[in-house]
Amino acid sequence: MKLWVKIFAAVFTVSMAALSITGAVLINSSHVRSVEHDIERSATEFDLFLTSIEQMAMFNNGSYIYSVVEYNDYYRRRGVYFALIEQGELTFCGAPGMSERCAALAYPPDDGSFSAGKGRADGVDYIIMSSFLPDGSVLIYMRDVSATYDDMRHNIRTMLIILAAAAVAIAAFAWLISRYILRPLNRLSRMTGSIADGIDYELLPEDSSEVGRLSADFNRMSLAVHDRENRLRELADERQLFIDDMSHEMNTPLASIQGYAELLQNSDCDDGIRRKAVENIVSETRRIRGMCNGLMTLTIAREQELSHDKVWLEPLFRDVTESLRDRLADSGITVISHCGVPWITGDRTLIYIAVSNLVRNAVNYSEGGSVMLSSYYEFGKKIIEVSDDGVGIPPDQLEKVTNPFYRVDKSRSRATGGCGLGLSICSKIAAAHSAQMSITSKVAVGTTVKLIFPEEFEKEDIKK
């Protein structure tokens, strides 16, 4: 059964029952009071009649029957009837249809009180009282109280009509109540549906009621779902952008290679062009190779599980400088390294790649001068810093330089065999180590890149 039907049935039943019981109790108590009133009145009257009938009997030779018949004739217009039992036999009964009932009253209580009762005949209700007369006969007094009983029946009929009308009103009321109670629940259910169907939704009203609290929780949940969905979408967009960029970056050298190869294949060009074509094919192929290596490193930095070794920085700095020896000799740039932090925790291969990329960038974007490679503590954190006095990065491009394939100066990047992945790789490696990469730069003054590693935990802490 639906919840609204249950609420409706409960409200309806309880209201109707309360109304009926109240009505019944009221009608009943009013009726009981009327009857009591009638009995009181009858008793007073009966007492008077009893005295006067006894006195009248003295004028009729002690015979009661005449006075009783006379009184009966006189008072029946006012709804009062009499009956008489002499020597155990009913000798007169003034009320039609009441003879049998009266005959049964041959023995009233003899303590002088009246025995009272009720009777009904020919559609008339009576209060009946009886008492001994001095000669042992029994006088029976009957009062027509149909009016009281009719009142009660009328009240009951009215009450039923009222109940019927009330049933309709209560039904409407109960329906509204059930709707009102269930409204927040229905809204909740609609909202859940919208979220399930991926339709936009609005937040539910929150208050201190039970449903309000549920709504608040639900709002929190849907916001969380929404957030996560957005994050996923952003991630997917980022990936798509990456793939678009990558296909562009691959396509451009491939277009060159294809074009020059075709040129060699189908035209009889002179030696100058031929040499140029071959040079271009070789350099563009190298460019694609570099890109493949970069992509591979990017994938490793992103997906491979890190090892957590103690990476000694002094030998690492030495290896990096050593690997760039030829490049440094060509450009006349010196690398000055200073190692103030003995070791950091991380993956040696990845940290080597990051530092080596940063130093190579610094060398490529410098015209002579020197590159500082150093490590030191700052606010308890371990820092690896590479700074140069080279061309610098314009402020508007500073936040784009970590985007994959982004290059500040395309022609310089080509000349040095770069493919725009270096800083992107460094930032991914930093992220994998929960480290931060910060870049500050001023055009024509130089660039400083810092890898800021989180505070180290002691090994015991990690174990705990």
Next chain:
Amino acid sequence: VAQILIVDDEVPINDLLAINLNLVGHIPVQAYDGNEALKLAESRAFDLCLLDVMLPGLDGFELLPYLKKLGVPVIFLTARDSLSDRVKGLRMGADDYITKPFESVEMLARVDAVLRRTGRGKNSELIGDVKIDFDEHRVTKNGRPVKLAAKEFALLEVLVKNANIALTRDQLINMVWEYEYIGETRTVDMHIQRLRKKLGFENVIRTVYKYGYRLER
């Protein structure tokens, strides 16, 4: 001979376009960024501009209105296989687009089509003593008309437009007979023989061993 402005910041691609256009007899002028291209376009008249979309300085979309104002037809080079770039370019008034990577034959065909559409291409060529009128489909040798069949003329036109570039028999069939034709390439050889004989082109239309034919000039 058309003066063609090439705008592309990728040096190898720029050079490649210049070499190919030069081979078929056009005069290429190279620019490597938007500002340089604008300066060049304002300083002299060009018959066509090959314009890359992504450029340092002014990009292709920004440059296009200036070139249109100067009355230079534009073919867009879209490196990314991006439909939206192409649609945007054409809507802004570019005459055609070429997606990278491209085949040089296709690039030359598009260049030629745009030059002809905008009335800037030459409608006749003189090779030795043979004059070819492309608009009227007429060929004369030493002033005397030479009768060529329709397919023979089409074949001659393709060879001339791609002068100095070897074309495979399959490429020739695609361009002249306009259907994919696999295997049977003797038709091409027969038409080449007839052209050589009728025009005295035995040394002009060269056979490239195991490849196809090349018209040299």
